[in-house]
Amino acid sequence: MTVKEAINKRKSIRSFTPQPISKETLDEVLEAGRMAPSARNCQEWKFIVFNNQDNEKSSDMLKACYDQSCVQQAPNLIVICSSTDLMMPCNQSIGTVSCSIAGAFMTLSATENNLGTVWLGRFDADKTKEILNLPENCVPVAILAIGHPADEGLPRSRKEFSEVIEYR
Numbered sequence: 001m002t003v004k005e006a007i008n009k010r011k012s013i014r015s016f017t018p019q020p021i022s023k024e025t026l027d028e029v030l031e032a033g034r035m036a037p038s039a040r041n042c043q044e045w046k047f048i049v050f051n052n053q054d055n056e057k058s059s060d061m062l063k064a065c066y067d068q069s070c071v072q073q074a075p076n077l078i079v080i081c082s083s084t085d086l087m088m089p090c091n092q093s094i095g096t097v098s099c100s101i102a103g104a105f106m107t108l109s110a111t112e113n114n115l116g117t118v119w120l121g122r123f124d125a126d127k128t129k130e131i132l133n134l135p136e137n138c139v140p141v142a143i144l145a146i147g148h149p150a151d152e153g154l155p156r157s158r159k160e161f162s163e164v165i166e167y168r
């Protein structure tokens, strides 16, 4: 699959089959995140893999994500964490931006591997930290729910090219 094909195929998937993700495939997705660019190549991130199956903390994670059902249905969650609170001269957070690029790479790799993902920003970061017993300087930036898709996702709509692109 080309990058273009993966970009065009990817859609948020919020419904998953119970089929576990093989370790090999999950590692390939995580590797795509590891290879992502980061500000000053700092790589101040950790990708925490949460296994939902037979996990006593599964319903706690569901609650921390405000009962979004995909959170418990997905066989795995990838909690993308930043360990820096430094800002760039452009006034943007190194952690947020770098982790987001890593997350985007992982969603595309998941697509290439016929897995579905949904990016989650609606979660309580403090509760997530507590549940996962994360160190103080490890801040969850995003959660990817990942698994084998049980449906095709919602149709995607996008603003027109001319509405979002400007040449100056």
Ligand SMILES: Cc1cc2nc3c(=O)[nH]c(=O)nc-3n(C[C@H](O)[C@H](O)[C@H](O)COP(=O)(O)O)c2cc1C
Pocket: 010, 011, 012, 013, 014, 068, 118, 119, 120, 121, 122, 123, 153, 154, 156
């Ligand atoms: C920063 C960010 C936060 C998001 N948070 C959530 C979320 O908490 N729950 C959810 O169901 N979808 C969430 N999404 C998914 C978006 O709703 C989805 O990407 C958007 O509707 C476009 O649909 P598509 O991903 O199928 O192209 C989030 C996406 C982004 C980029």
